[in-house]
Amino acid sequence: MSDKIVTRFAPSPTGYLHIGGARTALFNWLFARGHGGTFLLRIEDTDRERSTPAATAAILKGLDWLGLDYDGEVVSQFEGRHRHAEVALDMLARGAAYKCFSTQTEIEAFREAARAEGRSTLFQSPWRDADPATHPDAPYVIRLKAPREGATVIEDKVQGTVTFKNDQLDDMVCLRSDGTPTYMLAVVVDDHDMGVTHVIRGDDHLTNAARQVQVYTAMGWDVPIFAHIPLIHGPDGKKLSKRHGAVGLEEYQAMGYPAAGMRNYLTRLGWSHGDDEFFTDAQAREWFNLEGIGRAPARLDFKKLENLCGQHIAVAEDAALVREIEGYLAAAAKPALSDAQRDGLERAMYCLKERAKTFPELLEKAEFVMTSRPVAPDEKALKALDPVSRGILKTLTPQLQNASWTRDDLEATLNEVAQAHGLGFGKLAGPLRAALAGRSVTPSVFDMMLVLGREETLARLDDQAA
């Protein structure tokens, strides 16, 4: 295949960016970027009732956070409505479509009767072969004159060859009675006009694909390559919904997952490249292919997400992490970092990033560098600061006064002190940790001393010493 690959993500702006939609976008992006292709974004806003600018904004924000950049301008499907109508009229002119004057109440009655008799509820319009001379002066929709014999076949890259008998497919509405196009028509026209070569989308569109192929055929257009990917399910195997917790991508940012970890997890969910679990964006782009996509729906597993996120945090650059954490704080509506905190965080990052899976966890361990004197110990820290321990801290100060401030020397000094008191190092580390951080969960005491520096360290010890 020498033609350039063009993919697209086409969400409808009716809410937040669904986690499943985000994965669909990711697959399209990965496929395009990995093959030197183009990744387009089109907002399916033909449903004027439900589409909102806020939802579009949420989608853009979500894609931006996930790091999925699209080529060109965002396409509004609604704005192409005249073009869509033009195609509908074209099909009408060439006899591939027809005007249907059946009212919605008539159709409803037809379906009810069909249901009652156990017949197929697919609507069969009496106007399909009507003589135009008999057309009333009334509102009408334009329906596709779909073939009734034979079958429509989808060659799907994920689902394989899927055959639909044409008598199972109805004459879909292309143009509504108010003259606006339906989604079914609009996708086909837009995908064709935008030169989309690969349609990668949720498998809830698999049946739709058959109807859409009929439009391509009616217009004599090339049918794109389809890849219908399985939907994501909740931990209980049911379709993912709000009762499972987070479904909107923005919630994941607010929970403090790094975007890189999210990308890795989402890529690996339902797609595989041998036994590779943890990979970089570059590797993902290089490895991603349609063949590796599974056919069964996958369930969300937060533990695995966390594990992957932890690995990505560990290998990320310090400055980049600080920036991403600031984004997290904003998304979670938490107080922003002060300049001093930002500096401290970056200095301490080297010892924080290897022990956290999420940003809240990282920030918890960063507390020692985020607070300023006097440090207020929490309950657990207070327990470590009993009178005896406070006494030991006091004897520590002179030793530290003259110690050279390197990890090795601090370690040696502290071990000596512990021995002098006949204690294991653990007994000394507890109070030290409490005095330095006011917390019981922190990086190693040596790292804290190094990050804090001699002066601050001694001051904090002095605050708690007795």
Added chain:
RNA sequence: GGCCCGUUCGUCUAUCGGUUAGGACACCAGGUUUUCAACCUGGUAAGAGGGGUUCGACUCCCCUACGGGCUGCCA
């Protein structure tokens, strides 16, 4: 109801007719340890059920069960 898709350890998956069915996360046990995290060693754990086809099926076919999707002048 009709049509379509799916079903390997708890979870994500490898396998593409011949394997002691592999890996990762999670879990359990032990080790290490300065709290947390990490790390080391070992372990538990899977082909939905039933029929075929075949010398041989997780792999191919059929049926059933279960899950999902579509069946809109929603997308």
